Amino acid sequence: MSDKGRITIRDVAAATGHAVSTVSNALAGKRHVNEETRQQVKEAAERLGYRPSVVARSLRMKLSSTIGVLVPDVSNPAIPEFIRGIDDIAVREGCTILLCNTDELVERQVSQMHTLLDRQVDGMILISQHCDTPEVRKLLDGKTPFVLIQRRSARFRDDYIGSDNLQGMRDSVNYLYELGHRRIALVTGPATSSTAQERLEAFEASIAELDCDGDPDLVYRGDYTVEAGYEAMHYFASMQKRPTAVIASNDVCALGVQDAASELGISIPADMSLLGCDDIDLARLRRINLSTLRLPKREMGAAAAELLMRRIHSKRPPTPREVIIPTKLVLRESCAPPADGPNAKRPAERRPLVSPD
Amino acid sequence: MSDKGRITIRDVAAATGHAVSTVSNALAGKRHVNEETRQQVKEAAERLGYRPSVVARSLRMKLSSTIGVLVPDVSNPAIPEFIRGIDDIAVREGCTILLCNTDELVERQVSQMHTLLDRQVDGMILISQHCDTPEVRKLLDGKTPFVLIQRRSARFRDDYIGSDNLQGMRDSVNYLYELGHRRIALVTGPATSSTAQERLEAFEASIAELDCDGDPDLVYRGDYTVEAGYEAMHYFASMQKRPTAVIASNDVCALGVQDAASELGISIPADMSLLGCDDIDLARLRRINLSTLRLPKREMGAAAAELLMRRIHSKRPPTPREVIIPTKLVLRESCAPPADGPNAKRPAERRPLVSPD
DNA sequence: CGTTTTTCGAAAAACGTTTTCTGAGGCGGG
């Protein structure tokens, strides 16, 4: 037995009088080993409380049962659910996740990716705006598989799990249009986010298709923060001709819009409608009550992890796969017909919480 | 050079014509090595893009530069900030964090702790209710240092970072008392949480000291969820003699209280005051506007990580250290004098957002 | 000048696994 701390495979080998290779095989079950000795070994391992060293195994097998997860900031409300989804699959597969915050800083991201690679992660999942930076690409080129979530590269084709931003934004605009809105504003996310960009384009396209006011001043460039939403609302409120509805590119900044509206005495939805995007957990609270486009974040995280696992286990580098997850409008009470619109008489009618597929 | 993938220390040894041990020493700077050869080695390493294998190093040094973080659920709003604080220190120290969700299930926690130990983490930080379970204790007994956050063991003395629940609850009760409230209710957290328990005891003590209504029915046993708050409020509303103020043991359940209040047409703070605990990020939103007891979560995470690092680097097992972080009342607009109380005439006056120390 | 110390590098051991190589024995087929 070992008095030097860890109980190793040699200890159980010694205990059973077998060779270490036999013990290894008996426990892993790779090579055939006599049933009797296998039992002996298992029993001894159990009795001694033997636990194989994952790091020794990693060194030998070049597989660490670890996946790296790179996010902008775990304290951002939209992020943790993705992580949770990833973790669900990871534990199922016997993996553990190594978490890194980048704060959307390229240098930090590069350095974090290095430490992940140095640790020989089996794969990586990235939520990041910087997928095109040459420095980042250089690290991605290697043989470590990776999957992108929500932010896609413009120049490269990668494994990617994203939301159907086109359809989602179209649904949003149409919904507001049918309520009677003709002057609809948008608060965008940062230009470096592919999802934000897609949402912007879809917005402009949808507006153009309908007889809506295409005033470019109705687009406010934000950055997904509460503060951006807050400032956007102040901006909209100051306009000569205010929008009657605002779409926020994510819920967090919709909260900022709400905040400013309260401060300005603008009632939502009586004076102005508001539609978010993501469906963060708190959107459902009565005090928030935000109609929004639901993104199944946990499922997306899980999907990313599933895909990554496939990549890790399959030998041949396959063609990149892009999974686009549909979104659903979740109608709460932040939207209503505009005061001067065609449907003005009716208040926002109560609808089922989740729109039918 | 290596055509088999990784560039190893042998490659740079070969490139410079030196021995691997020399390269190792030159790079790590542990042992003295001639300045000229050191430069040669560094230059070659740089040129070849050599990156040392962390797992090989871990195996040899029995230090993985990795710390395990065990939390109930990363999607719980209070959790990510702790993690972020931990990560702040971790990256500074060249460590990476291995994240595990336990869902507060003992079996999951035990299994996760095993995988952390198997991976030879240098230390662990735990936010968990199950610190007294024998199975858990057995794993903690080993030589891997650990630090507890927010949930402490009743039977053991461990390194612990917690909040000053006694003072915090006393401040809360006193504040409501001074507003004129005499019938104050409490929604507790789960009995298995030491912090929840401390808050409960402090509540009862504070109430007893003042001439408040000590009605035991004013304590509702919750479990830190929105739903618990929701049900608690329904319960309070149904009482013959309603409380005029409610203290929620954490913000998440305060949100549930708010929710139910809106639904029941009970106005906060006009009809009832509400005081939360934690100060989650969203509490500051105008729509929520929750007065609450601020817990510096990021700082607490950082403090835990700092302490853990000290434990990791110091040889001698020192006496356990308990750090109790003071809390601050953050006054927003969910509290006001009771309608029939001594101060009834005044509305909730606007105070500075953060109370003076 | 002889001896001891110091400086510098190389060689080799160790960390704990998995895997490859080797060999012993049993058994069936020609």
Add this chain to the structure above:
DNA sequence: CCCGCCTCAGAAAACGTTTTTCGAAAAACG
């Protein structure tokens, strides 16, 4: 009866580091 094949298990190599040991040359010392 010999050959080859199969089953089983032991010995040893390998994974990529750090650290210990060792040795040679240079420097210091009396």
